[in-house]
Amino acid sequence: MSVPIRARAAVALGGSAVIGVAAFCWPLFVPAGGVSVEAPWLFALLLPLVLAVALAEISSGGMDAKAVAMLGVLSALGAAIRPLGAGTAGIETVFFLLVLGGRVFGPGFGFVLGNTMLFASALLTGGIGPWLPYQMLASSWVGLGAGLLPAMRGRVELVVLAGYSAVASVVYGLLLNLSFWPFALSAGSTSVSYVPGAPLGDNLVRLVGFSLATSLGWDVGRAVTTVVLVLVTGPVLLRTLRRAARKAAFTGSGLG
Amino acid sequence: MIRFEDVSFTYPGASGPALSGVDLEVPEGELCLVVGRTGAGKSTLLRAVNGLVPHFSGGVLGGRVLVDGRDTRTNPPRELADVVGLVGQDPQAGFVTDSVEEELAYSMESLGLPNPVMRKRVEETLDLLGLADLRHRPLATLSGGQQQRVAVGAALTAHPKVLVLDEPTSALDPGAAEDVLAALHRLVHDLGMTVLIAEHRLERVAQYADRVVWLSSDGTVVAGDPGSVLASAPVAPPVVRLGQLAGWEPVPVSIRDARRRAGELRSSLGSPASVAPPVGAEVMRAADVRVRYGSVEAVRGVSLAVGAGERVALMGRNGSGKSSLLWALQGSGKRSGGEVLVEGVDPASLKPGPRRRAVGLVPQQPGDLLYLHTVGEECRQADRESGREAGTCRALLDRLAPGVPDDRHPRDLSEGQRLALVLAVALTPSPKVVLLDEPTRGLDYPAKTRLAEALAELGHAVVLATHDVEFVAEYATRVVVLADGEVVADGSTGEVVTASPTFSPQVAKVLAPLPWLTVGDVARALAAR
Amino acid sequence: MSGAVHPGAWWLWALGLAVVASRATNPVVLGLVVAVAGFVAVTCRQDTPWADSYDMFFKFGLAVLGIRVLFHVLLGGVDGPTVLLDLPEVPLPDWARGIRLGGPLTAEGLVFALCQGLQLATLLCCVGAANALANAKRLLRSLPAALYEVSVAVVVAMTVAPQLVASARSVRRARALRGDVVRGVRAVKLLLVPVLEGAFERSLVLAAAMDSRGYGRHAGLPTRTRVLTGFLVLGGLVGLCVGAYALLDGGSAGVPVLVVGAVPAAAGLWTGSRRVRRSRYRPDTWGTREALVVGSGLIAAVTAVLGPDLVMPTVPLTAPDLPLLPALGLLCALAPVLIADRKKP
Structure with a gap:
């Protein structure tokens, strides 16, 4: 059921993470001379390739029918409930599934789930665009991270998951703002645009200013809804997911 | 073609084997029917043919299963995909893609067949199963019968030598079931395919079988000629029971064989005494009920009055508006026009709590009603929400299906047990009227008889929507036939079902023109003689 | 089905238009891009669930344009000599140095912000056109085989999603049968569990079906x-x-x-x-039509790259002109109207 990560896939994941971080964060580090106009576009074009390579490496390690079916069903669930929250001030109904799914089925599953869930949702709603690879990469990190949390059970687990969801939601929001920032406001065009070569702190302040002005309400809303959903549905869902995982490990049904 | 050699199988964590000492040989070009009680391991036997048992399910397999000379121990299901086609119980749940053509091509894509071959086979299969007009349709928009035919087609395109089907007709109306069975009959006779079917509705399939395998509850099998095996099995279609009753040898399996022998029985029986069943005071009255979804009118002006203790069967094709009518009568579903009164009160005007005390409904997927983690919790919750004393629901459950353990997860119950639980939950507030949507799906004959007896004993007024003509003949006092959302026939069971061959039970077909309906009636008449 | 142009071709065509938009802040050129993308999208879109994407993205673009201008008004940026309005400047704490809130609003700055916003809106329109024209399901079928498992998971997701919505509906109705009015946070729990349990059972059935049909050979x-x-x-x-x-x-x-x-x-x-x-x-194949569609987008991109500067001059403010070569190139990008199948009436 789980999606194993072999050594080579781990290296590919690491490589994709480095490139991903560069693709997200370049406006913070860009030198005074600036980069060529093509740089942001180049990153937007390369990111799908990097994602594809990472996913191909993971799936070449073996994904059985049960894992694929479970991925499909969880992604469908995410895609089906995502429109419920869309448009209503930052109510984000996907993250808790991602966190719980990654938690129960492990980091490899979480990484792939982040990708398939966002991709399926974009396909269903006609929302494919240059932002999609950024969203997919960031959400797959959320799923991966949930799978890497240390083993624990009961109340502690729930609290840790809720805390993780809050942090992950805010970081996800910041990362996506960061990816959109240079496109929305070109360098130096407003006082909250990035300034090439400026000290990291200054650019961070501008980023926070940009976030405050644009999406902070959404980011906070996302964090709050995710934490609430994890706390409310967590006990039941973890039980249900683990039951499904157990059943898939050795199916007890099918008598009849 | 298929050979089981001393096969036994135990599920992981199970206390006893699901199959034990099974020796079975199904030669090429035969249609073999697997029968047995619910939970006897029919699905296990079928899934052992393509290796899902044990590769997918886990568990311990003893002996060996050979399909076309290949051992399932060394060949997992995917490697047997070119030899065995498997069609599961719920075709919709097994669809990988979402359009007819792509679904038909999926197996071939997995086998890596070249494109021209795939094109040719898809066309052939579309023609063979009469699906050509549907080729570009999304699967979700197809009716149950069409979906079932697509599922059969999707298994066929890989040109397997063996086709395995798990309850292919249980969800279908009689007409759609005929279509599917006719297609299977053609595969066996024209293409020499070996077909293995498990089915509860034996009255539909037994006549096509070349061989019957009876799987008893301890996991052993008896295989042989349909008539003789069915006669000794606890599950048998009415025609076989009638044959046994009349002492016909060999026991007939088809209506045609039975009719040839029935002349003597007909003349000795004479017509049944027609007794109008007593109808109590009217408890529910519906007048001119309409249900409209967008531009589609599912129910168009149905009027229906139900008396206390009356048992009304709603029949009609899939999509004729039966479910919509039930939901509208209950008051939770949509009602676009007309009036429903239960003892003078419109249930739609009540809050959900009091409403369920007026009218209870068991939906088509009874599992939807259950959400707690054990049977015991569900029963206690039902007592609480009905305002009944503790133990009411449990007592009802014990009456409907004795011996369901309290700590079992509702999803792990058998179909019959789950239905019993949901029925008990619905009956806990003792509603005036109970509505049942397809209650006999997945139930074997003894379970259906038990359901019919328990319902008759409890004495509620019941309206049930069903395709199961044998159950209707045995249980209902009145039949209402819907077509296109309108009532086209309404009368006592005897009158309505004998008037049309699609709704006729087997006994009526054998003894026509005499209006006998069930083996029980005939037996009582013979005994009284 | 066979008549439709390969979805990849539409995306490359839209990418060509996006290249033009990314190099231009000239409102005339940008307007031309929006018009071309919109005209082709409306004429060539097929009868798919995504056909209305262009309208959606167009509205989204307008909103983005508005927000960009608002940003400029509030947060300032590029300035010029012509002051239109002098807003009071809000003092900010020391750590927020560099951010300006309020201050003078100039005509040059406003035009600059408008043009930048328009550029962003135009890019969104290009994406919207691609979404409307390219059949997403067929795009999924064109993913490389190395991503086979992942693409199957997405196909499954798209098949199962509507079924889950239906199942949630029936569970909700069933809850009413137990005398419950399901609302609020409790609803999440009460609806989610049966839907999820059902979904997981379904996933096992599906996995068995996939396995029996040769998945993973x-x-x-x-x-x-x-x-x-x-x-x-x-x-x-x-x-x-x-x-x-x-x-x-x-x-x-x-x-x-x-x-x-x-x-x-x-x-x-x-x-x-x-x-x-x-x-x-029936794999999607590349033929002459696909080449022509991509080529028409490519011509637009190349003319924009080779042609004159498409930047809107803001200091001093002058009326934008229409450079001939990129305009002709953009007109070439209308070619799909003649090549591709039109939507059946």
């Missing part, structure tokens, strides 16, 4: 190909990492190294695809 790669794939993939990723570093370091080597890194990564994807032994039923 892998050829397995010969060791040499496997090693080669690993070498290409990891080498490519290292190249990309180095390229990203070089780019951020300000060196001119960044872009070429990135491109050089992308080639082996893509090649690794291709050799890795051979691990999946399966064929495609």
Whole structure:
């Protein structure tokens, strides 16, 4: 059921993470001379390739029918409930599934789930665009991270998951703002645009200013809804997911 | 073609084997029917043919299963995909893609067949199963019968030598079931395919079988000629029971064989005494009920009055508006026009709590009603929400299906047990009227008889929507036939079902023109003689 | 189905238009791009669930334009000599140095913000046109075979999503039968559990069906190909990492190294695809029409790159002109109207 990560896939994941971080964060580090106009576009074009390579490496390690079916069903669930929250001030109904799914089925599953869930949702709603690879990469990190949390059970687990969801939601929001920032406001065009070569702190302040002005309400809303959903549905869902995982490990049904 | 050699199988964590000492040989070009009680391991036997048992399910397999000379121990299901086609119980749940053509091509894509071959086979299969007009349709928009035919087609395109089907007709109306069975009959006779079917509705399939395998509850099998095996099995279609009753040898399996022998029985029986069943005071009255979804009118002006203790069967094709009518009568579903009164009160005007005390409904997927983690919790919750004393629901459950353990997860119950639980939950507030949507799906004959007896004993007024003509003949006092959302026939069971061959039970077909309906009636008449 | 143009061709065509938009702030040119994308999208879209995407993205673009202008008004930025309005400036704490809230609003700055917002809106329109024109499901079918498992998961998701919505509806109705009015946070729990349990059972049934139908019959790669794939993939990723570093370091080597890194990564994807032994039923093929559609977009992009500067002059403010070559190039991008199937009335 789980999606194993072999050594080579781990290296590919690491490589994709480095490139991903560069693709997200370049406006913070860009030198005074600036980069060529093509740089942001180049990153937007390369990111799908990097994602594809990472996913191909993971799936070449073996994904059985049960894992694929479970991925499909969880992604469908995410895609089906995502429109419920869309448009209503930052109510984000996907993250808790991602966190719980990654938690129960492990980091490899979480990484792939982040990708398939966002991709399926974009396909269903006609929302494919240059932002999609950024969203997919960031959400797959959320799923991966949930799978890497240390083993624990009961109340502690729930609290840790809720805390993780809050942090992950805010970081996800910041990362996506960061990816959109240079496109929305070109360098130096407003006082909250990035300034090439400026000290990291200054650019961070501008980023926070940009976030405050644009999406902070959404980011906070996302964090709050995710934490609430994890706390409310967590006990039941973890039980249900683990039951499904157990059943898939050795199916007890099918008598009849 | 298929050979089981001393096969036994135990599920992981199970206390006893699901199959034990099974020796079975199904030669090429035969249609073999697997029968047995619910939970006897029919699905296990079928899934052992393509290796899902044990590769997918886990568990311990003893002996060996050979399909076309290949051992399932060394060949997992995917490697047997070119030899065995498997069609599961719920075709919709097994669809990988979402359009007819792509679904038909999926197996071939997995086998890596070249494109021209795939094109040719898809066309052939579309023609063979009469699906050509549907080729570009999304699967979700197809009716149950069409979906079932697509599922059969999707298994066929890989040109397997063996086709395995798990309850292919249980969800279908009689007409759609005929279509599917006719297609299977053609595969066996024209293409020499070996077909293995498990089915509860034996009255539909037994006549096509070349061989019957009876799987008893301890996991052993008896295989042989349909008539003789069915006669000794606890599950048998009415025609076989009638044959046994009349002492016909060999026991007939088809209506045609039975009719040839029935002349003597007909003349000795004479017509049944027609007794109008007593109808109590009217408890529910519906007048001119309409249900409209967008531009589609599912129910168009149905009027229906139900008396206390009356048992009304709603029949009609899939999509004729039966479910919509039930939901509208209950008051939770949509009602676009007309009036429903239960003892003078419109249930739609009540809050959900009091409403369920007026009218209870068991939906088509009874599992939807259950959400707690054990049977015991569900029963206690039902007592609480009905305002009944503790133990009411449990007592009802014990009456409907004795011996369901309290700590079992509702999803792990058998179909019959789950239905019993949901029925008990619905009956806990003792509603005036109970509505049942397809209650006999997945139930074997003894379970259906038990359901019919328990319902008759409890004495509620019941309206049930069903395709199961044998159950209707045995249980209902009145039949209402819907077509296109309108009532086209309404009368006592005897009158309505004998008037049309699609709704006729087997006994009526054998003894026509005499209006006998069930083996029980005939037996009582013979005994009284 | 067979009559439709390959979805990849539509995306490349839209990419051509996006290249024009990314180089232009001239409102006349941008307006022309929006018009071309919109006209082609409306004329050539097929009867799919995504057909209305262009309208959606167009409205979204307008909103983005508005927000961009609002940003300028509140947060300032590029200035000029013509002050239209002098807003009071809000003092900010010391750590927020560099951010200006309020202050003078100039005509030049306003035009600049408008043009930038328009550029962003135009890019969104290009994406919207691609979404409306390209059949997303067929795009999914064109993914490389190395991503087979992932693409099956997405196909399954798209098949199952509507079923889940239906199942949630029936569970909700069933809850009412137990005398419950399901509302609020409790609803999440009460609805979610039965829907999820059902969904997981369904996933097992589906997995069994996929297994029985030959999912996962892998050829397995010969060791040499496997090693080669690993070498290409990891080498490519290292190249990309180095390229990203070089780019951020300000060196001119960044872009070429990135491109050089992308080639082996893509090649690794291709050799890795051979691990999946399966064929495609009615694969989408590239033909003359696809080449023409892509070509028309390419012409627009090339003329914009080779042609004159498409930047809107703001200091001093002058009326934008219409450069001839890019305009002609954009008119070429209308060619799909003649090539592709039109929507049946």
